[in-house]
Amino acid sequence: MKGFAVRGKLEYIKKQGKKAFIPYIMAGDPSLDETAKRLKLLHEAGADLIELGVPFTDPLADGPTIQRAAERALNSGTTLRKIISFLHDFKGSIDTPIILMTYLNPVFCYGIEKFFHDASEANVAGVIFPDLTVEESDSYRDFAKAYGIDTIFLVAPTSTPQRVKKVVRSSTGFVYYVSITGITGTELRLESTFNEHINFVKSFGKPVCVGFGVSTPQEAKYVAKFADGVIVGSAIVKIFHEAPERAYEFIKSLREAV
Numbered sequence: 001m002k003g004f005a006v007r008g009k010l011e012y013i014k015k016q017g018k019k020a021f022i023p024y025i026m027a028g029d030p031s032l033d034e035t036a037k038r039l040k041l042l043h044e045a046g047a048d049l050i051e052l053g054v055p056f057t058d059p060l061a062d063g064p065t066i067q068r069a070a071e072r073a074l075n076s077g078t079t080l081r082k083i084i085s086f087l088h089d090f091k092g093s094i095d096t097p098i099i100l101m102t103y104l105n106p107v108f109c110y111g112i113e114k115f116f117h118d119a120s121e122a123n124v125a126g127v128i129f130p131d132l133t134v135e136e137s138d139s140y141r142d143f144a145k146a147y148g149i150d151t152i153f154l155v156a157p158t159s160t161p162q163r164v165k166k167v168v169r170s171s172t173g174f175v176y177y178v179s180i181t182g183i184t185g186t187e188l189r190l191e192s193t194f195n196e197h198i199n200f201v202k203s204f205g206k207p208v209c210v211g212f213g214v215s216t217p218q219e220a221k222y223v224a225k226f227a228d229g230v231i232v233g234s235a236i237v238k239i240f241h242e243a244p245e246r247a248y249e250f251i252k253s254l255r256e257a258v
Contacts, residue, residue, distance in 0.1 A: 003148020005097040005125035006173030010207045020229030021258040023236050024051035026069035028078025032086045043094040046255035054080050054102035061130040065234040080106040087122035097125035113143050120147035126173040128152045134170040152176050174207040198226040217257035224258045
């Protein structure tokens with residue numbers, strides 16, 4: 001995989017006049033063997049990119065569904081080191097770029113440069129650190145650039161224009177637009193100014209993908225009218241856990257809506 005595959009994939013999708021579908025699952029929930037099967041299923045269902053969560057004991061941005069998934073993953077012994085090793089063995093199984101979403105603490109414990117080196121060797125295409133501010137991100141972005149990994153930062157409806165500019169400048173893959181102020185899995189209630197906010201963020205020239213709260217094909221279809229991509233997390237994590245036999249059909253319906 002050549003470097004900066006997130007950026008490349010989104011540019012390719014945009015040229016086709018389409019929107020990106022980006023599902024999220026938690027690595028190691030309930031095991032890394034099962035994660036391999038789910039990654040293949042997401043690929044087969046038409047995912048353009050896949051967000052893979054790294055379990056953490058204090059996940060500030062995550063709602064109950066993803067917190068419980070993290071607990072199951074931690075209980076099965078999943079660590080960042082094991083995830084990187086797993087992805088190294090898994091590479092080549094699918095050609096869908098994988099984005100790691102991880103809090104900083106596991107990366108700090110791993111070693112920042114070693115993390116980016118090993119992640120690159122494991123074909124990780126992008127990284128999201130929900131608890132990293134752009135002001136503190138210089139060394140992370142430098143290593144990401146050196147190893148061909150895209151960086152993705154978050155903006156919210158409450159972000160000031162100055163904050164949006166900083167985030168856009170720091171994001172090489174896409175800008176992650178948090179559609180609600182709160183935690184993942186919260187009910188989606190879009191303000192009437194949603195499309196204006198999205199268009200403002202898009203005006204700086206980077207792709208904008210929307211996540212947090214998108215849980216139905218109808219919501220995904222609406223969001224895709226304005227955004228370059230739609231991220232669905234909690235609803236997918238939930239169906240894999242509660243009704244795995246229905247997961248493919250549900251994920252396919254989200255893909256078709258986008």
